[in-house]
Amino acid sequence: xxxxxETTSAxxxxxxxxxxxxxxxxxxxxxxxxxxxxxLALLIGAVIILAAGLDPITAxxxxxxxxxxxxxxxxxxxxxxxxxxxxxxxxIPLRMGEFxxxxxxxxxxxxLTATVIASSLPLPSIVLIPLAxxxxxxxxxxxxxxxxxxxxxxxIPIIISTLLxxxxxVAVVSYLxxxxxxxxxxxxxxxxxxxxxxxxxxLGDLSYSNAGLIIIVLLMVVFWVVDSRTAVGFExxxxxxxxxxxxxxxVRVGRLALGAMAAAGAAAGVVGAVIVMSSPFxxxxxALISPGYTFAGLAxxxxxxxxxxxxxxxxxxxxxxQVGGAGMERSADVPRQLSDVLQGVVIVVLALRTVLDQRxxxxxxx
Amino acid sequence: xxxxxxxxxxxxxxxATPILYAALAGAISAQVGVFNIxxxxxxxxxAFAAVAGSYYTGSAWGGVLTALVSTxxxxxxxxxxAARWHADPIxxxxxxNLLAIGLTGFLLRVLFxxxxxxxxxxxxxxxxxxxxxxxxxxxxxxxxxxxxxxLAFVLIVAVGLWLKRSAGGLRLRGVxxxxxxxxxxxxxxxxxxxxxxxxxxALCGIAGAQLALGNVTVFTENMTAGRGWIAVxxxxxxxxxxxxxxxxxxxxxxxxxxxxxxxGIGAPQQLTDAAPYAITLLVLVATRIRFxxxxxxxxx
Numbered sequence: 001x002x003x004x005x006e007t008t009s010a011x012x013x014x015x016x017x018x019x020x021x022x023x024x025x026x027x028x029x030x031x032x033x034x035x036x037x038x039x040l041a042l043l044i045g046a047v048i049i050l051a052a053g054l055d056p057i058t059a060x061x062x063x064x065x066x067x068x069x070x071x072x073x074x075x076x077x078x079x080x081x082x083x084x085x086x087x088x089x090x091x092i093p094l095r096m097g098e099f100x101x102x103x104x105x106x107x108x109x110x111x112l113t114a115t116v117i118a119s120s121l122p123l124p125s126i127v128l129i130p131l132a133x134x135x136x137x138x139x140x141x142x143x144x145x146x147x148x149x150x151x152x153x154x155x156i157p158i159i160i161s162t163l164l165x166x167x168x169x170v171a172v173v174s175y176l177x178x179x180x181x182x183x184x185x186x187x188x189x190x191x192x193x194x195x196x197x198x199x200x201x202x203l204g205d206l207s208y209s210n211a212g213l214i215i216i217v218l219l220m221v222v223f224w225v226v227d228s229r230t231a232v233g234f235e236x237x238x239x240x241x242x243x244x245x246x247x248x249x250x251v252r253v254g255r256l257a258l259g260a261m262a263a264a265g266a267a268a269g270v271v272g273a274v275i276v277m278s279s280p281f282x283x284x285x286x287a288l289i290s291p292g293y294t295f296a297g298l299a300x301x302x303x304x305x306x307x308x309x310x311x312x313x314x315x316x317x318x319x320x321x322q323v324g325g326a327g328m329e330r331s332a333d334v335p336r337q338l339s340d341v342l343q344g345v346v347i348v349v350l351a352l353r354t355v356l357d358q359r360x361x362x363x364x365x366x
Numbered sequence: 367x368x369x370x371x372x373x374x375x376x377x378x379x380x381x382a383t384p385i386l387y388a389a390l391a392g393a394i395s396a397q398v399g400v401f402n403i404x405x406x407x408x409x410x411x412x413a414f415a416a417v418a419g420s421y422y423t424g425s426a427w428g429g430v431l432t433a434l435v436s437t438x439x440x441x442x443x444x445x446x447x448a449a450r451w452h453a454d455p456i457x458x459x460x461x462x463n464l465l466a467i468g469l470t471g472f473l474l475r476v477l478f479x480x481x482x483x484x485x486x487x488x489x490x491x492x493x494x495x496x497x498x499x500x501x502x503x504x505x506x507x508x509x510x511x512x513x514x515x516x517l518a519f520v521l522i523v524a525v526g527l528w529l530k531r532s533a534g535g536l537r538l539r540g541v542x543x544x545x546x547x548x549x550x551x552x553x554x555x556x557x558x559x560x561x562x563x564x565x566x567x568a569l570c571g572i573a574g575a576q577l578a579l580g581n582v583t584v585f586t587e588n589m590t591a592g593r594g595w596i597a598v599x600x601x602x603x604x605x606x607x608x609x610x611x612x613x614x615x616x617x618x619x620x621x622x623x624x625x626x627x628x629x630g631i632g633a634p635q636q637l638t639d640a641a642p643y644a645i646t647l648l649v650l651v652a653t654r655i656r657f658x659x660x661x662x663x664x665x666x
Contacts, residue, residue: 052476154654164647171640335475340468347461355451
């Protein structure tokens with residue numbers, strides 16, 4: 001594995017070392033790892049498609065065409081915003097080295113809270129809509145925050161507690177939608193349609209993109225500002241880099257975890273609220289979870305390394321995969337599950353990037 | 367009355383067995399210091415491979431073998447990535463769990479041209495131990511079960527004792543407890559971690575096979591439904607000590623079996639589905655309360 005020691009004469013060695021230094025510098029560029037991971041994942045995906053006896057080029061072309069088709073952009077933009085919102089829910093704890101895998105539970109609790117507020121309070125839209133969104137953020141945020149004391153007081157890792165809490169919330173919401181809150185006489189488990197005054201403001205005559213998506217974009221801006229310009233953001237990153245050092249430096253890690261998990265849950269809750277207040281304006285059992293925004297968001301957050309400025313970009317990739325997957329199935333006959341496969345492969349490849357570091361250290365120590 | 371009680375014991379064992387295999391995988395990984403949360407995806411892959419293997423070979427044991435071998439191969443990514451390349455096992459596991467969901471759904475469409483679930487006519491399930499039917503007590507409990515059910519307990523006791531009493535087990539535990547000391551004694555830490563994680567993959571394959579060919583005879587998309595996560599919680603609960611796993615897993619099995627019973631008398635399915643997770647979390651909290659004073663913020 002180790003490279004043979006260099007025994008060439010001085011001049012060429014110098015030139016080659018400069019070349020190598022340039023190559024190393026280029027390889028260290030922060031964009032190399034995410035782009036490399038995506039390219040490699042697409043190649044692996046192509047091999048899988050070929051192995052299935054199908055045509056990868058037709059498949060990938062269909063993915064792009066379908067998701068970026070002008071008539072489809074309205075829908076694609078809404079999916080992008082939802083994935084961005086769920087990426088926030090994953091990225092905020094990720095910044096301090098914690099994994100929030102309970103996005104689904106936080107999402108449905110947000111949707112439930114918004115539905116209950118929006119359908120039961122007789123208030124004007126200008127009050128009701130913000131109230132529903134804020135209520136969803138508070139309930140889902142509180143639910144997300146439960147995991148922080150479980151970790152700091154009882155030593156149950158956040159990744160485990162979020163995963164165990166999430167199906168409980170999903171089941172409870174599913175029960176409520178089916179029975180106490182369900183629309184009477186409907187074959188589908190769903191609530192009644194929200195009143196006109198409780199529907200998210202439309203943007204012009206677009207049918208999917210509405211004011212809720214602006215709210216999610218604003219949340220991303222807030223995360224970016226907090227992360228890069230405030231003491232809390234700095235503390236998050238310090239703890240993420242080295243927890244003991246952070247604690248030694250006076251960061252109250254327990255409090256920080258509480259805040260991060262509350263913010264993460266709130267972000268997911270807002271996504272849930274926006275979804276139920278968009279067409280078809282009701283909470284349908286399973287409709288918040290089945291599109292897979294949570295794990296697409298998690299994948300986008302991981303690919304961005306939790307960096308707020310990169311999330312909108314990485315979210316585009318997973319949006320294209322998600323939206324284009326259906327088109328790929330129609331026109332290239334490649335099952336849409338390939339989108340999930342690619343999501344998984346991107347994350348695995350990303351995790352395995354450490355092999356590069358290893359090679360580097362082996363070479364430098366040789 | 368008596369038969370009803372023993373029937374319940376049988377239901378508990380049936381629900382607990384896949385979790386037992388997966389938890390044993392998690393426990394041995396924990397012993398060598400690999401935080402293995404890939405159990406869910408590996409079990410799902412194992413379930414798919416078992417059904418596909420049984421379908422193609424025409425033999426349920428062919429299915430078990432397919433699951434065992436292919437899930438071990440599936441776990442090589444985690445094993446080599448975490449042990450040799452020092453990648454984060456959590457991120458690899460998140461990736462492979464998603465990959466398992468996607469790949470099983472994809473292959474279901476490509477190989478069998480179906481989606482949702484796959485249960486072709488003549489799909490061979492694992493044989494039940496019907497020959498025990500006339501034995502008192504054991505009969506009602508085990509006659510309807512596959513041989514993989516008692517094997518899980520035998521395996522756990524064997525592995526637990528091997529870890530505790532043998533030189534190999536001591537080395538294995540040393541790798542997890544103090545890798546530097548183990549390395550100084552000439553034990554290859556990376557090799558132990560790699561092979562133990564792959565062995566864990568094989569166990570998850572058996573877990574999936576029992577789930578898809580023992581508990582039922584069908585593959586359904588995402589049929590593991592969080593059992594792998596309950597196994598992870600069980601590993602935490604027993605702090606990685608395999609001999610305690612039956613206690614933890616039978617508890618979860620009881621929660622699931624009780625849920626089915628309650629559904630039978632009209633309790634809503636959504637709420638009984640949530641019970642195993644809620645109970646798992648409550649038990650974790652309850653057992654951790656005594657550690658609460660010692661737990662410092664820096665060690666979580």
